[in-house]
Amino acid sequence: MIRVVAAEDSYLIREGLRLLLDTQPDLELVATATSLPELLAVVDRHRPDVLVTDVRMPPDQGDEGIRAAERLATTHPDLGIVVLSQYVEPDWALRLFEPSAARRAYLLKERVGDIGQLRQAIEAVTTGGSVLDPRVVDALVQARVARERSPLARLTPRETEVLALIAAGLSNTAIAARLVLSERAVEKHITAVLTKLDLGPDDPAVHRRVRAVLVYLSEG
Structure with a gap:
């Protein structure tokens, strides 16, 4: 029983x-x-x-x-x-x-x-x-496929970490302090993030950062 x-x-x-x-x-x-x-x-x-x-x-x-x-x-x-x-x-x-x-x-x-x-x-x-x-199971498979197709999948773990901190509202200086990096290194990571997310140089930098955050929040 x-x-x-x-x-x-x-x-x-x-x-x-x-x-x-x-x-x-x-x-x-x-x-x-x-x-x-x-x-x-x-x-x-x-x-x-x-x-x-x-x-x-x-x-x-x-x-x-x-x-x-x-x-x-x-x-x-x-x-x-x-x-x-x-x-x-x-x-x-x-x-x-x-x-x-x-x-x-x-x-x-x-x-x-x-x-x-x-x-x-x-x-x-x-x-x-x-x-x-x-x-x-179907939903889990679809979610995995969506993640693999997301532009966020192109980012390295460090780049994803930097993008998450941008989304949290941190400045480059604050990100550098949090990750124990130089501000120059942070700037390079941000440039790589914007490039991999296909956010071209036509928009001002601040607009590109906002768009990157939107991609992160909608697909991350």
Whole structure:
């Protein structure tokens, strides 16, 4: 018997999960929770094999499911966690699978009605495996392709660091002090950045810097 705790603040989805799990003779829903504090308390009390949790719930309706997984990785390292999300959010998936993908699954909520997929995820995390929704994989691949095509990919790590400091509003003097470089070296890095971003010399230098910052903020 696989003992499951479900954390979901929506009554309809919570009851839907209950009904689905009740159809599986070897899955037992031992408790439910509707907020992050309640989730942590229920896991401590019942010591389930698997937690199925929404990614957003009270108190903040932010990333509580991911925060719970990060905390439980330390306090309950053998707990399998299936995170359900309404959103194709690669950053959440990356956090969930850091530092290890073992016993972790990230599914879109639209999969919840498919007991086969939900069961597969529960069984996978119970045995140390992992599951990642194919749509999230697609989003991660697309993001990587976009980064590779971005002009920012042409910059060296040092040039990227200089551009980040320009975006933070630092002057050449301040950048030089921060990176322990000469102002002349900073100027050379900035010239290289503007050239690699295809910001030609036609615009005044201040306009080119602004445009470089816009590229960094929009694609960085």
